[in-house]
Amino acid sequence: MKNSLTLLTILLIFSCGKNKTKTTETELTSSQETVTYKGTASITQGIASTIAENIYTCERGRKTDIGEITSTDGKKWTVPSLTNYTNTDFPFAPDLFNSCEGKNYATSEEALSDYDDSKIIEIDENGALFTAYIFADNYFEMFVNGIPVGKDKVPFTEFNASIVKFKAKKPFTIAMKLVDWEEHLGVGCEPNRGKSFHAGDGGMVAVIKDDQNNIIATTNEGWKAQTFYTAPVTDLDCVSEDGTYRYSQNCNTDGGQDGSSFYALHWELPNYWMKTNFDDANWPNATTYTNQTIGVDNKPAYTNFTSIFDNSENDAKFIWSTNVVLDNEVIVRYTIK
Template identity: 75%
Template sequence: MKILTNALLVSLLFMVSCAENKSKGKSDLSANASKNITYKGTASITQGLAKTITEDIYTCERGRKTDVGEIVSTDGKKWTVPAETHYTDDSFPFATDLHNECEGKNYATTEEALSHFDASNTVEIDTDGELYTAYIFADNYFEMYVNGVPVGKDKVPFTQFNSSVVKFKVQKPFTIAMKLVDWEEHLGVGCEANRGKSFHAGDGGMVAVIKNEKNETVAVTDENWKAQTFYTAPITDLACVSEEGAYRYSKNCDTNGGQDGSQFYALHWELPKDWMKAGFDASNWPNATTYTNRTIGVDNKPAYTNFTDIFDDKDHDAQFIWSTNVVLDNEVLVRYTVK
């Protein structure tokens, strides 16, 4: 794929000493990585681990740490990793549990979960609107808007894996916009300890089904959604990434990870203003890429398998969606209009 011809050419000289405190991480660039690197693209670049600014925004037995970090890119911009979210913002409502092992909400069926739904948690966008119900499984975290109004955020930012219910009243047509985050254990490089590697690249994925008051499916996640990435890591060689228009590709990049992430790079793009509003123009964003249940790895997760009547309905089979790279892309925005 050809690289965007009018992208800014940036020459980077990395000549800063190694971070001493690996547990908290530093945004300094390692002296061992000192070299001239030519990068053609629109992203800001960071290297190595971020500084932890908030620890454990959520705790769960057998769950991974949910820390938040900060890192400065070579162009002087400050970035929140894995993403800037509204998790601690009380004005942004939490979604209701469809299944949540962290809090003992181990519902076996959709009916059981809905029987515990508190009607006061329904978000009213239009007073004369129709009632809709969204069923969502996200790996790992989501924030959902309808016509720019916050309607639900994930209760569990990382693990154990959970699923959610969101109810809202709105008139058609309406636009769903979601921020999706693949959380990270090693802040700033998109990695977690897994499969014998200290720095293993994580993966994402989100599936959703929206039904009306008659329990009719009005939308499912598929290739007709729009999806754009805003944080990609870990990158071991910046030459592997490319852009064409609004398309940001990392499909040729190594996803193997390793035992030391201090040399890994990350790419960051600023989120556009009003990206969650109905009038935002995302027509140039790539269509979402779809992934199989097996690729995402949900066949052993009750938060998904207990609700295959919803997610895998033979007449309205929802697909897992993400950007073009479900492993390296860690912050993704998706949009879809229900007509």
């Protein structure tokens, strides 16, 4: 780490009310300046150590590594996220489109014709059959009522899309971990557009259909979305919090040629966030984004299936937290009644 950080003071302030939030006032000293951060996140600075290389390889894909970094309060963080990708008990979602593995389906009918029904996950005995169509930039893990039903085969690129089939009884709750992967571990960056450290962006869209091919749910602002990892942050004064709302819209997203001084904010995921009875009432609603903002108009993993994602009567929206560029690990939740 190029600039060392010294933790001088930590002040814990507990707020009143049903949901108590720990606020930390941290004064950090680098070789250049002293900065003060007021918020609930743990802070890291600089590049993480690589602990796993190339967990997935694709001929034209970006390098998919995992890293670890220690924050100023002594906690260790896995970046870009602690996932179930290498957990063999968590099923991979079958392909809607996956050029890395030659699954270049032109239509959903073509993809479904190759679907192996043994991949259907049973949530409830005698439950109805539902099909989820998902495009995630970059990675997702999906739970229904706390049960794993599918994870993304391609953590980073090339861009792919997935099908998840499951049997459940209404109401049921969908919970998903979404990850915007990174090549420069710990600072949310990748080489792009002439910059060595360019901030990536996220985005996820999903459509859920019943066994009669009717759309019963789409991603929109009715979903809940909370961020747990924000980077790169060049100035800690740009971030703020209001209750459970975590804002970084005022932060610079220009990136640069050297990210060794960039900060990152980390929040611990709550226990049982994927369970039906988890209380997300105070979480922010998801923010929606256009196809143009996410940049999918030239990606066949999306454009081959616009009849599903951009249905003229029930258009699904890309969702994320309040900052689709800087927020790299996001949990979304929605209950279908």
